[in-house]
Amino acid sequence: xxxxxxxxxxxxxxxxxxxxxxxxxxxxxxxxxxxxxxxxxxxxxxxxxxxxxxxxxxxxxxxxxxxxxxxxxxxxxxxxxxxxxxxxxxxxxxxxxxxxxxxxxxxxxxxxxxxxxxxxxxxxxxxxxxxxxxxxxxxxxxxxxxxxxxxxxxxxxxxxxxxxxxxxxxxxxxxxxxxxxxxxxxxxxxxxxxxxxxxxxxxxxxxxxxxxxxxxxxxxxxxxxxxxxxxxxxxxxxxxxxxxxxxxxxxxxxxxxxxxxxxxxxxxxxxxxxxxxxxxxxxxxxxxxxxxxxxxxxxxxxxxxxxxxxxxxxxxxxxxxxxxxxxxxxxxxxxxxxxxxxxxxxxxxxxxxxxxxxxxxxxxxxxxxxxxxxxxx
Numbered sequence: 134x135x136x137x138x139x140x141x142x143x144x145x146x147x148x149x150x151x152x153x154x155x156x157x158x159x160x161x162x163x164x165x166x167x168x169x170x171x172x173x174x175x176x177x178x179x180x181x182x183x184x185x186x187x188x189x190x191x192x193x194x195x196x197x198x199x200x201x202x203x204x205x206x207x208x209x210x211x212x213x214x215x216x217x218x219x220x221x222x223x224x225x226x227x228x229x230x231x232x233x234x235x236x237x238x239x240x241x242x243x244x245x246x247x248x249x250x251x252x253x254x255x256x257x258x259x260x261x262x263x264x265x266x267x268x269x270x271x272x273x274x275x276x277x278x279x280x281x282x283x284x285x286x287x288x289x290x291x292x293x294x295x296x297x298x299x300x301x302x303x304x305x306x307x308x309x310x311x312x313x314x315x316x317x318x319x320x321x322x323x324x325x326x327x328x329x330x331x332x333x334x335x336x337x338x339x340x341x342x343x344x345x346x347x348x349x350x351x352x353x354x355x356x357x358x359x360x361x362x363x364x365x366x367x368x369x370x371x372x373x374x375x376x377x378x379x380x381x382x383x384x385x386x387x388x389x390x391x392x393x394x395x396x397x398x399x400x401x402x403x404x405x406x407x408x409x410x411x412x413x414x415x416x417x418x419x420x421x422x423x424x425x426x427x428x429x430x431x432x433x434x435x436x437x438x439x440x441x442x443x444x445x446x447x448x449x450x451x452x453x454x455x456x457x458x459x460x461x462x463x464x465x466x467x468x469x470x471x472x473x474x475x476x477x478x479x480x481x482x483x484x485x486x487x488x489x490x491x492x493x494x495x496x497x498x499x500x501x502x503x504x505x506x507x508x509x510x
Contacts, residue, residue, distance in 0.1 A: 134205040135476050137164065137181075139189050140274070140322060141198045147274065149322075152189040153181075153476075155205060162188050165230060167476040169202060169212055171450050173313070173332060173468070177237035179212045181476075182230050193219055193233060199274055200235045201322060206439060206479075207447055210318035213238045238324045239316055241277065242299035245270040250291050256305060256312070256328055257284040259291070264326065267298045280317065280327035285309055288412035308406075310419050313451065333451025333468065340435055340456045340484075347434035347481070349458065355427035360391035361399040364417035366407035373403065376414040386417050391425040400424075431456065431467065431486040437479065448472055448482055456486060 134155035140147055154161040167181035179200060183189055192198070195216050202212035214237040222230050251262035260282050268276045287308045291301055306312065315327040340346045363385045365373035375384045387397075402420060407413040433456075439447040448454075452469050471485035 134479075135167075135211075136203045136205065137167070137476075138201045138203070138322075139192065139198060140201065141192075141194065142274070150188050150192070152183070152187055164476070169472075169474045169476065171211065171472045171474075173450050173470040176239045177212055177214065177316075179214065179235040179237075180233070181235075182232050185229050190231065193231070195219055199322075200233075201318065202476075204479075207449075213316065213318040213322070213324055214240065237316060238275070238277065238318075239299075239314075241271065241275040242267065242302055243297050244275065245298055246295050247298055247301055248295050250293055250296065250301065252290050254287045254290055255284055256287065256309070257282040259287070259305060260302075260326070260328060263298060263301060277316075277324050277326045280315075280325035282328045283312055283330050285312060288416070289406045289408060292406070304406075308416075310415075331451065333449055333453065335453045335466075338448075338452070338454045340433065340454060342458060342460075345436040345438055346456075346458070347436065349431065349433040349461075351429065351431050351461065353427055353429045355395070357424060357428055358391070358395055358398045358426065359400045359421065359424040360395065361385055361387040361397055362417050362421050363399070363401045364407075364413055364420075365401070365403045366409070366413040367405045369408075373405070374408070374410055374413060376410050376417065379410045379414050386414070386421050388421055388425040395427075429487065430470075431463075433484050433486070435482055435484050437482055448484060454486070 135153060136151065136155060137153035139150045139152050142148075152162050153164045153167070164187065165182040165184050167179070170178040170180075179202060193216050195218060198216040200212065200214055200216060201210055203209070204211045212235070214235045216233055217236045218234040220232040222232065224230075245267060247263065247266055249266070251259050251266075253259040253262060261279055264277055264279050287305065289308065291304055293301075293304075302314065306314065311330055312328055313330075313332040315329055315332055317325050317327060319325070363375075365375055367374060376386070377384050380386070402417060404413075404416065407416055435448070437448055448469060450469055450472060453466050454469065455464075455466050457464050467486035469484055470487045473483040475481065
């Protein structure tokens with residue numbers, strides 16, 4: 134059950150209008166449709182449609198109108214953002230509709246450039262400084278308040294000239310072996326930016342066919358495998374530094390197990406923000422760990438049982454859940470990296486799960502076996 138609000142400035146004051154209510158009353162405002170797409174990494178999206186009898190009809194303005202989605206079951210705002218695109222339509226029966234695409238408040242960080250990049254090397258001090266500068270450049274409705282920042286020390290300062298704030302925030306994230314950004318909204322419609330060690334929780338939820346799994350699609354891609362990396366960092370005395378001084382005189386890192394399984398897939402990786410061999414090696418090792426196995430993404434239609442009975446089985450972005458599917462030989466703990474929810478059927482979300490280390494070989498072995506079987510038919 135969702136309440137959806139439109140907020141925008143009218144005659145020098147900000148007005149809030151309820152445009153969708155969780156009520157069966159004929160007079161309650163309703164959207165014609167609505168789909169919320171939440172992402173672990175990236176900008177959340179909300180797409181909805183309205184008829185002429187909705188209070189938002191004729192009142193929406195791209196980039197100016199703000200949309201807030203409140204989830205009554207989770208007791209929190211699950212979307213805060215702005216209208217990005219408005220499409221007006223009339224079908225062959227004469228029915229008028231408007232389709233609206235919205236992007237979350239994370240996108241606000243792309244609206245301004247930072248001309249004087251902070252030199253702090255701890256995430257707390259750096260992000261505090263960045264948000265202070267950003268908030269001084271945008272209007273109040275686009276402010277991102279300082280939230281809770283996990284404090285990490287960056288290997289290198291953000292040495293750059295003029296960059297968008299979104300680019301700088303991404304550069305902070307790139308230097309962290311752990312740490313994820315979270316946008317949250319309070320009851321006064323204020324947006325906060327948090328940096329947490331890991332988003333979501335380890336849950337006791339298990340997805341099983343016949344219980345809470347409706348359909349499943351598995352996408353796997355071995356094209357991105359890298360199991361040998363030759364890293365180079367910043368230029369010093371006319372040459373880019375390498376890792377030989379801290380890696381037994383070897384200029385590369387490799388994963389022997391991956392090489393034995395797939396063969397050698399080599400990459401020359403250059404990142405000039407690393408100015409010493411130790412930090413370069415640490416970053417290269419993390420890159421190797423992240424890419425030594427094929428990527429796998431599982432999209433499934435699930436049942437959110439918290440909407441159907443009194444159990445604590447709501448899905449949240451970043452949560453780790455168990456997936457058991459005997460036909461695909463899968464029994465693994467996976468993270469939810471995307472949730473797509475129809476606001477009129479919130480008990481049937483589409484989940485995207487991802488983890489490079491799950492039973493990829495078991496899955497491919499099963500698919501190969503099935504393919505070979507079909508060839509015999």
